[in-house]
Amino acid sequence: MPRLISGRFLFVAVLWVLRAAPATAQDHSGVYPQIDIANGALLFGANCAQCHGATGDGVPGVDLKAGIKRAASDTDLGQLISNGIQGTAMPATPFAPPELNALIAYLRSMRDFNAPKVMVGDVRRGRELFETKGGCSACHRVQGKGSRVAPDLTEIGNVRAADALWRSLLDPTSAMRPINRPVKIVTKDGRTINGRRLNEDTYSVQIIDDHERLLSLMKSDLREFTVIKTSTMPSYKDKLAQQEIADVVSYLVTLKGVI
Numbered sequence: 001m002p003r004l005i006s007g008r009f010l011f012v013a014v015l016w017v018l019r020a021a022p023a024t025a026q027d028h029s030g031v032y033p034q035i036d037i038a039n040g041a042l043l044f045g046a047n048c049a050q051c052h053g054a055t056g057d058g059v060p061g062v063d064l065k066a067g068i069k070r071a072a073s074d075t076d077l078g079q080l081i082s083n084g085i086q087g088t089a090m091p092a093t094p095f096a097p098p099e100l101n102a103l104i105a106y107l108r109s110m111r112d113f114n115a116p117k118v119m120v121g122d123v124r125r126g127r128e129l130f131e132t133k134g135g136c137s138a139c140h141r142v143q144g145k146g147s148r149v150a151p152d153l154t155e156i157g158n159v160r161a162a163d164a165l166w167r168s169l170l171d172p173t174s175a176m177r178p179i180n181r182p183v184k185i186v187t188k189d190g191r192t193i194n195g196r197r198l199n200e201d202t203y204s205v206q207i208i209d210d211h212e213r214l215l216s217l218m219k220s221d222l223r224e225f226t227v228i229k230t231s232t233m234p235s236y237k238d239k240l241a242q243q244e245i246a247d248v249v250s251y252l253v254t255l256k257g258v259i
Contacts, residue, residue, distance in 0.1 A: 047162065051089065121249055123247075125251075126247035126252070166249050170237045173231040182228045
């Protein structure tokens with residue numbers, strides 16, 4: 001008659017086998033979502049391609065398409081990106097987990113990536129486009145310079161990934177956050193106020209209007225309070241060339257706070 005094995009003993013035995021099993025090389029082919037690979041390509045173009053080149057072979061002796069010898073696993077690769085390589089020009093570059101996962105997905109898939117060529121942006125040109133042709137300073141503020149009508153972008157590189165910034169330039173409404181939605185207010189005495197909501201509670205709302213005035217209004221004094229779901233920001237799809245958009249995105253991801 002066969003002996004019964006207790007569930008606890010079986011669990012311990014399986015756990016011991018798993019721990020004792022030798023580590024095997026990770027097969028990276030075809031295991032990443034296409035959306036992560038595409039987003040990673042944008043992150044690579046904005047953060048890495050200035051040194052590594054669009055094809056990953058810009059650093060002598062390093063060919064990212066051929067594999068990354070220092071990082072056998074994705075965990076190793078994530079640590080290498082986040083911590084940099086001491087004694088080399090490779091800096092520590094902290095990314096939020098979703099961004100890091102996307103960048104790893106792209107790096108592991110570079111050899112077989114079928115999307116359009118990675119757009120390598122130029123930070124200096126991007127800043128110039130932001131302040132001139134793009135007209136961004138007419139609404140946005142960076143390090144104390146520009147308008148307050150739209151959100152301050154001084155720290156945008158800390159809160160938005162390259163792919164999200166790219167989408168914001170092409171389709172602002174789809175990438176707009178609820179708190180940044182414009183509002184239209186009509187007071188009981190007939191005044192119409194257009195602006196951007198900064199804060200809201202049960203009884204009041206605080207906005208910055210289209211004349212850059214900070215206003216705090218009691219809801220009991222309002223006849224109409226409408227949150228508009230269409231962004232006032234124009235799409236740059238036809239206003240800027242693809243390379244110019246890449247330049248602007250490369251500039252925006254460098255904005256990490258007041259220098």
